[in-house]
Amino acid sequence: MSERVLVKQLQSRADGPVSVSGWVETVRDQKKVQFVILRDETGAVQLVNPATRPAEDGTEQDASALALTDTISNLATGTFLTVQGELKHDERVKLGGVEIKIGGLDIAAAALPETPIAADSGLDKRMDWRFLDLRQRRNNLIFRVQTTLEHAMRSYWIERDYIEVHSPKLMASPSESNAELFEVPYFEEKTAYLAQSPQFFKQMAQVAGFGKIFEIAPAFRADPSFTSRHATEFTSIDAEISWVESHEDVARMQEQLLQTAIRTVKDKHGDEIEELFGLEVVVPEVPFPRIPLAEAREIVAARGYDIPRTDGDLDPEGERQIAAHVQETFGHQFVFITDYHPEIRAFYHMRDEETGLTKSYDLLFNGVEITTGAQREHRVDVLIEQAKEKGLDPEHLDFYLDFFRYGAPPHGGFGMGLARVLMLLLGQDSIREVTYLFRGPTRLAP
Amino acid sequence: MSERVLVKQLQSRADGPVSVSGWVETVRDQKKVQFVILRDETGAVQLVNPATRPAEDGTEQDASALALTDTISNLATGTFLTVQGELKHDERVKLGGVEIKIGGLDIAAAALPETPIAADSGLDKRMDWRFLDLRQRRNNLIFRVQTTLEHAMRSYWIERDYIEVHSPKLMASPSESNAELFEVPYFEEKTAYLAQSPQFFKQMAQVAGFGKIFEIAPAFRADPSFTSRHATEFTSIDAEISWVESHEDVARMQEQLLQTAIRTVKDKHGDEIEELFGLEVVVPEVPFPRIPLAEAREIVAARGYDIPRTDGDLDPEGERQIAAHVQETFGHQFVFITDYHPEIRAFYHMRDEETGLTKSYDLLFNGVEITTGAQREHRVDVLIEQAKEKGLDPEHLDFYLDFFRYGAPPHGGFGMGLARVLMLLLGQDSIREVTYLFRGPTRLAP
Numbered sequence: 001m002s003e004r005v006l007v008k009q010l011q012s013r014a015d016g017p018v019s020v021s022g023w024v025e026t027v028r029d030q031k032k033v034q035f036v037i038l039r040d041e042t043g044a045v046q047l048v049n050p051a052t053r054p055a056e057d058g059t060e061q062d063a064s065a066l067a068l069t070d071t072i073s074n075l076a077t078g079t080f081l082t083v084q085g086e087l088k089h090d091e092r093v094k095l096g097g098v099e100i101k102i103g104g105l106d107i108a109a110a111a112l113p114e115t116p117i118a119a120d121s122g123l124d125k126r127m128d129w130r131f132l133d134l135r136q137r138r139n140n141l142i143f144r145v146q147t148t149l150e151h152a153m154r155s156y157w158i159e160r161d162y163i164e165v166h167s168p169k170l171m172a173s174p175s176e177s178n179a180e181l182f183e184v185p186y187f188e189e190k191t192a193y194l195a196q197s198p199q200f201f202k203q204m205a206q207v208a209g210f211g212k213i214f215e216i217a218p219a220f221r222a223d224p225s226f227t228s229r230h231a232t233e234f235t236s237i238d239a240e241i242s243w244v245e246s247h248e249d250v251a252r253m254q255e256q257l258l259q260t261a262i263r264t265v266k267d268k269h270g271d272e273i274e275e276l277f278g279l280e281v282v283v284p285e286v287p288f289p290r291i292p293l294a295e296a297r298e299i300v301a302a303r304g305y306d307i308p309r310t311d312g313d314l315d316p317e318g319e320r321q322i323a324a325h326v327q328e329t330f331g332h333q334f335v336f337i338t339d340y341h342p343e344i345r346a347f348y349h350m351r352d353e354e355t356g357l358t359k360s361y362d363l364l365f366n367g368v369e370i371t372t373g374a375q376r377e378h379r380v381d382v383l384i385e386q387a388k389e390k391g392l393d394p395e396h397l398d399f400y401l402d403f404f405r406y407g408a409p410p411h412g413g414f415g416m417g418l419a420r421v422l423m424l425l426l427g428q429d430s431i432r433e434v435t436y437l438f439r440g441p442t443r444l445a446p
Numbered sequence: 447m448s449e450r451v452l453v454k455q456l457q458s459r460a461d462g463p464v465s466v467s468g469w470v471e472t473v474r475d476q477k478k479v480q481f482v483i484l485r486d487e488t489g490a491v492q493l494v495n496p497a498t499r500p501a502e503d504g505t506e507q508d509a510s511a512l513a514l515t516d517t518i519s520n521l522a523t524g525t526f527l528t529v530q531g532e533l534k535h536d537e538r539v540k541l542g543g544v545e546i547k548i549g550g551l552d553i554a555a556a557a558l559p560e561t562p563i564a565a566d567s568g569l570d571k572r573m574d575w576r577f578l579d580l581r582q583r584r585n586n587l588i589f590r591v592q593t594t595l596e597h598a599m600r601s602y603w604i605e606r607d608y609i610e611v612h613s614p615k616l617m618a619s620p621s622e623s624n625a626e627l628f629e630v631p632y633f634e635e636k637t638a639y640l641a642q643s644p645q646f647f648k649q650m651a652q653v654a655g656f657g658k659i660f661e662i663a664p665a666f667r668a669d670p671s672f673t674s675r676h677a678t679e680f681t682s683i684d685a686e687i688s689w690v691e692s693h694e695d696v697a698r699m700q701e702q703l704l705q706t707a708i709r710t711v712k713d714k715h716g717d718e719i720e721e722l723f724g725l726e727v728v729v730p731e732v733p734f735p736r737i738p739l740a741e742a743r744e745i746v747a748a749r750g751y752d753i754p755r756t757d758g759d760l761d762p763e764g765e766r767q768i769a770a771h772v773q774e775t776f777g778h779q780f781v782f783i784t785d786y787h788p789e790i791r792a793f794y795h796m797r798d799e800e801t802g803l804t805k806s807y808d809l810l811f812n813g814v815e816i817t818t819g820a821q822r823e824h825r826v827d828v829l830i831e832q833a834k835e836k837g838l839d840p841e842h843l844d845f846y847l848d849f850f851r852y853g854a855p856p857h858g859g860f861g862m863g864l865a866r867v868l869m870l871l872l873g874q875d876s877i878r879e880v881t882y883l884f885r886g887p888t889r890l891a892p
Contacts, residue, residue, distance in 0.1 A: 004689055021689045023655060023853050041607075041657030041688075078853035080653075082689075109824050111853035131849050134654035143656065147610040151600060161487075164593040166681045166864070168883045169615070169664050172890040184630050184640070187670065187887040194630070201883065204892070207526075208580035209469060210589065211487030217663065218615050224633065235612045242487075243450055243467045243528075378555050399892045403577050407469050407524035407557035418612070437614045437647065441633040444618040446650070446845045 002084065008042035010087060010098045018087040018100060020045060023135065024079045024111075027072065034072045036102075037095070038083065041140070046095050047083055049102040071105065078111035078132065123432060130437055130446060138276045142434050145269050146422055150216060152264035153237065156257050162212040162239070167201030169218065173396060175200050176346070180221045182232075194220035197415055199348075200400045202240040203376055206411040207403045214239045216418070224441050228430035229368065229420060233439040237421075240413030247359040250373045250412040251336050254363065255288045258334070262425065279427045282333060288363075289330045292339040296322045313344050316368075323367030333424075336361045347390045348383065350375040350412075359412070365424045373414030380404040448530065454488035456533060456544045464533040464546060466491060469581065470525045470557075473518065480518045482548075483541070484529065487586070492541050493529055495548040517551065524557035524578065569878060576883055576892060584722045588880050591715050592868055596662060598710035599683065602703050608658040608685070613647035615664065619842060621646050622792070626667045628678075640666035643861055645794075646846045648686040649822055652857040653849045660685040662864070670887050674876035675814065675866060679885040683867075686859030693805045696819045696858040697782050700809065701732045704780070708871065725873045728779060734809075735776045738785040742768045759790050762814075769813030782807045793836040794829065796821040796858075809860075811870045819860030826850040 002019040010018070022040030029051075036047040049072055052065035075081075085100040093099045117129045119136055126133040133139060154164070170192040174181050182194040195201075197219050205213040219236040239257075244250060265273075266281040273281055291299070296314060300307060300321045307318045314322065314337065326335040339357040342349065349358040360374030377383045380401055384394045394401060419431035432438040437446065448465040456464070468486030475497075482493040495518055498511035521527075531546040539545045563575045565582055572579040579585060600610070620627050622642040632638040641647075643665050651659040665682040685703075690696060711719075712727040719727055737745070742760060746753060746767040753764045760768065760783065772781040785803040788795065795804040806820030823829045826847055830840045840847060865877035878884040883892065 021855065023855075039655065041655055076853070080853045080855040108856050109826070109850060109854040112851050115852065131650045131654045132852055134651075134656070140655065143609050143611065147604065147608070150610055151604050154597060154600065158593065158597050162593070163589050164596055165589065165882050166664065168679055168885050170666070170679050170885050170890060182630050182632075184628050186628075186890065187668075190890065192890055204577045204883075205580075208577045209485065209487055209586065210580070218612065220616070222633075233614055233616050380555070402892070404555060405558050406561065406578055407522070407526045408555040409467065409469075409526040410554050436611050437650075439614050439616050444616060444632065444636065444638055446848070 004082070006042045007038075007040045007045045007096075010045055010100075011089075011096055013087060015088050016086065017084070017103075019082060019084045020100065021082040021108075022080070024075050024077055024081065026077065027075050029073050034069065036072060036075065038081075039135070039137075044095060045098060045100060046093055047085065047100045047102050068102065068104070071107075072102070076111040076113045077115050078135070080108040080111075082106045082108065123430065127432060127438060127443065128446075134436075141269065141272055141276055142422065142426060143436065145265055145273070145426065146418070146434070148265050148268050149261050149422070149425075150237075150418070152261040153257055154214070154216070156260045157212070157214045157239065160212065162214050163205070163210045165198075165202065165205055165210070165213050165215050166217065167195070167198040167204075167215060169195045169220070171195050171200075173399065180223045182220050182222045196221055197236060198238050199346075199415070200403075202238055202413060203348075203400075203411065204403050206240060206242050206378075207406070207408045210242075212239075212241045219415075226440065228432070229423075231419070231431060231435065231439055232441065234431075234435075235418040237416040237418050238413065240411060242409040242411045244375055244410055244412040247338070247361055247373055247375045247412055250375070250414055251290070251361055251363075252287070254371065254373060254414055254416075255284070255286045255334070255336075258421075259284050259286050265425070273426065277426050281425065284332065284334050288334040288336055289326050289332050290336040290338055290361075291322065291326075293337050293341075294339065296337050299325050311344050312341050319364055319369060320367035323364055326364075333366050335364050337364065342386070342389075345374070347386045347392060348374075348376050350377045351386075363414075363416075365421065368420060368424055370420045370424070371414045371416040373412065375410065375412035378404055378408040378410055380408075450528070452488045453484075453486045453491045453542075456491055456546075457535075457542055459533060461534050462532065463530070463549075465528060465530045466546065467528040467554075468526070470521050470523055470527065472523065473521050475519050480515065482518060482521065482529075484527075485581070485583075490541060491544060491546060492539055493531065493546045493548050514548065514550070517553075518548070522557040522559045523561050524581070526554040526557075528552045528554065569876065573878065573884060573889065574892075580882075587715065587718055587722055588868065588872060589882065591711055591719070591872065592864070592880070594711050594714050595707050595867070595871075596683075596864070598707040599703055600660070600662070602706045603658070603660045603685065606658065608660050609651070609656045611644075611648065611651055611656070611659050611661050612663065613641070613644040613650075613661060615641045615666070617641050619845065626669045628666050628668045642667055643682060644684050645792075645861070646849075648684055648859060649794075649846075649857065650849050652686055652688050652824075653852070653854045656688075658685070658687045665861075672886065674878070675869075677865070677877060677881065677885055678887065680877070680881075681864040683862040683864055684859065686857060688855040688857045690821055690856055690858040693784070693807055693819055693821045693858055696821070696860055697736070697807055697809075698733070700817065700819060700860055700862075701730070701734045701780070701782075704867075705730050705732050711871070719872065723872050727871065730778065730780050734780040734782055735772050735778050736782040736784055736807075737768065737772075739783050739787075740785065742783050745771050757790050758787050765810055765815060766813035769810055772810075779812050781810050783810065788832070788835075791820070793832045793838060794820075794822050796823040797832075805858075809862075811867065814866060814870055816866045816870070817860045817862040819858065821856065821858035824850055824854040824856055826854075 022038045025037040025039045028035040034049040051069045083105045085103045176196040184192040186192040215238045263283045300318045338361045345358045349360045363371035422434040468484045471483040471485045474481040480495040497515045529551045531549040616638040628640040630638040661684045709729045784807045791804045795806045809817035868880040
């Protein structure tokens with residue numbers, strides 16, 4: 001068998017014998033000629049076969065030509081096959097200016113004739129048949145963008161001597177709160193909990209003297225909500241660094257990280273994103289705008305939106321309003337909202353000595369929160385006080401508090417939802433569109 | 447506050463004022479002079495302070511000098527601090543040829559005076575205090591090696607257009623077998639299972655037309671064993687590629703991947719590994735030796751070891767014997783054992799039409815299995831037959847079998863345990879030594 005050639009390599013290849021492998025996207029079975037669009041992971045190409053039909057007058061025909069025509073007539077969409085044929089450059093062929101005249105074909109696995117979904121099927125139905133849905137060019141591109149985005153982030157960190165950690169997802173106690181927690185029966189009637197975030201363990205790397213670390217890994221929330229932004233399992237991008245003076249050091253790293261990663265995506269996939277998603281990737285300038293929460297609320301109020309929340313935070317519409325303000329004022333898609341009140345932040349967020357507000361931020365991207373970042377409280381006595389204030393029992397947190405009893409550096413970090421970033425980067429309206437296999441309260445399969 | 451300088455930067459820096467941050471490794475509190483070894487994530491440096499003690503004759507002393515001396519006398523090991531001082535190059539200082547005369551110090555968080563473990567504490571005790579254990583240079587190096595190894599692998603794949611996927615760890619049905627399965631109570635009295643491997647979902651990427659994919663992510667096994675090679679949660683390195691002709695295509699990719707990754711580790715950390723672990727990293731030559739299982743058993747028998755297993759597989763001692771043979775014969779640390787009988791392989795391994803043996807391999811590294819790889823059966827009717835043969839009910843596998851009903855390419859891949867590779871690369875005798883936070887039947891914390 002001759003060596004497989006990728007579809008993207010055909011244009012620069014000379015006319016002559018060639019072998020391609022992929023799946024059948026469409027078959028146009030005309031009386032005198034048959035066209036097959038074959039797609040592989042790099043593109044699509046037109047295959048052509050001059051049809052040989054049984055002659056009406058009973059004239060004998062070439063048996064193998066008849067068989068080939070018949071095989072092509074019966075090709076179901078989705079069938080994976082290898083085709084040997086003659087490559088020919090032809091400007092008239094819209095699809096890449098090349099065509100392959102089919103010599104022979106070898107079916108790897110035939111598809112059932114009825115494809116259960118179409119490109120315009122509803123999201124839930126597409127998710128039922130996600131393995132077919134992912135064959136769409138747009139969906140394939142989403143995961144190539146994801147690959148590039150993540151690798152650019154990891155490369156940014158590794159060039160700066162960060163250590164990659166894999167923190168455990170099975171824990172003896174909750175990592176964030178007692179709500180939205182998945183329990184796992186463990187050996188001998190013990191109970192484990194699925195990590196809601198790597199929070200405690202990435203802080204542990206700081207007291208272990210690792211300096212700067214990152215992790216990209218699953219996190220789990222038994223979150224019963226059905227919004228476009230929530231999942232019970234999601235990929236969390238986490239970083240944590242020592243010797244920060246405030247959350248500002250974390251924010252500065254994060255904005256550079258995002259700028260670098262989005263630039264890499266634009267360089268590699270910008271044209272294709274424009275073609276398939278109809279939008280231009282914008283490389284954000286640094287520094288990103290920063291607005292204290294109280295000021296953000298005033299801006300939103302001045303725009304005529306009355307935030308119904310009474311806890312002092314923004315709600316989703318408030319986030320969209322402040323994003324619109326930032327876009328109009330600074331021409332920027334990102335904004336750090338800073339200076340949150342301790343009441344609406346986790347107990348481990350450090351507080352500013354003067355204002356009493358937390359040294360933390362949320363990062364909004366096109367009006368949607370993608371990150372919470374903060375300097376962490378590393379002084380164990382203060383940490384215990386703050387935990388008590390939240391009604392937490394320090395005894396239950398003892399394994400975590402121990403981290404800070406044998407020395408600790410000042411440190412901070414952020415957690416960022418990968419699917420949210422991708423959703424916003426590609427102008428999608430749900431994380432389900434950009435998640436390989438979404439998991440929600442009523443969605444565990446495929 | 448002046449900018450923090452990393453310890454590794456001190457040698458190339460001119461004498462003068464400097465600020466370093468890290469933790470106290472040792473204090474040598476002599477009557478006339480005090481020495482502190484301060485370590486950060488890049489190295490260790492000697493700090494020095496001419497001690498000022500209360501004069502026995504009552505002479506008044508400089509109060510701040512007295513206070514500084516007193517503070518240093520009371521520094522507990524592990525205390526994190528920032529030190530401002532004067533850098534001085536001095537050949538007589540063994541530790542890097544530099545010294546910092548302490549000007550002032552700023553304690554971030556003081557350690558309790560009694561450190562609960564020492565470098566030579568038992569493994570279990572060190573695991574109880576893993577955040578302190580990780581401060582050891584050796585342990586820090588392990589995770590820098592891990593970082594380099596993984597990034598080199600991902601870079602290898604990304605340069606070859608692989609797509610990175612994040613497959614779900616919550617599943618509606620088991621991914622490997624019904625044994626060793628963690629169950630998770632899910633919404634409304636449903637049950638989810640923790641993924642034992644990404645097997646089904648990385649195969650799904652093949653029928654989705656992704657071509658070549660990889661994933662590095664946690665996998666879970668409710669494995670009650672306490673060996674040095676098993677954990678209930680581990681980091682699995684997985685790849686899967688389309689259009690393979692046999693498991694040989696997978697093996698060729700994997701050996702190149704490992705050669706590239708190990709070469710990168712040797713280039714970046716080879717000297718330090720030699721210093722701290724006393725071993726030379728060997729970059730493996732490709733191709734790795736390949737030995738069919740039946741032949742391997744004969745070789746082991748000829749070496750005088752009688753494998754007690756009756757299922758035809760090697761046992762751990764058999765693996766060590768064959769590794770010794772490979773080292774003696776080929777001077778190689780790796781060997782692919784091939785041609786396993788279907789009885790001792792998963793139902794989805796493809797079988798060779800002539801021999802009836804599976805198109806699969808195990809990869810041994812220094813006598814320990816680190817990988818199973820195989821071509822997968824992509825023909826749904828054959829797959830159903832093979833499942834039945836194993837006593838599996840195809841109905842329970844329906845979501846998986848569906849993947850192959852709408853077209854599928856021939857494909858194959860491997861799964862590799864990160865901790866095993868690290869353990870063997872660094873000559874350690876347990877994966878616990880090279881796992882950030884080990885999880886086992888009796889180990890869920892910290």
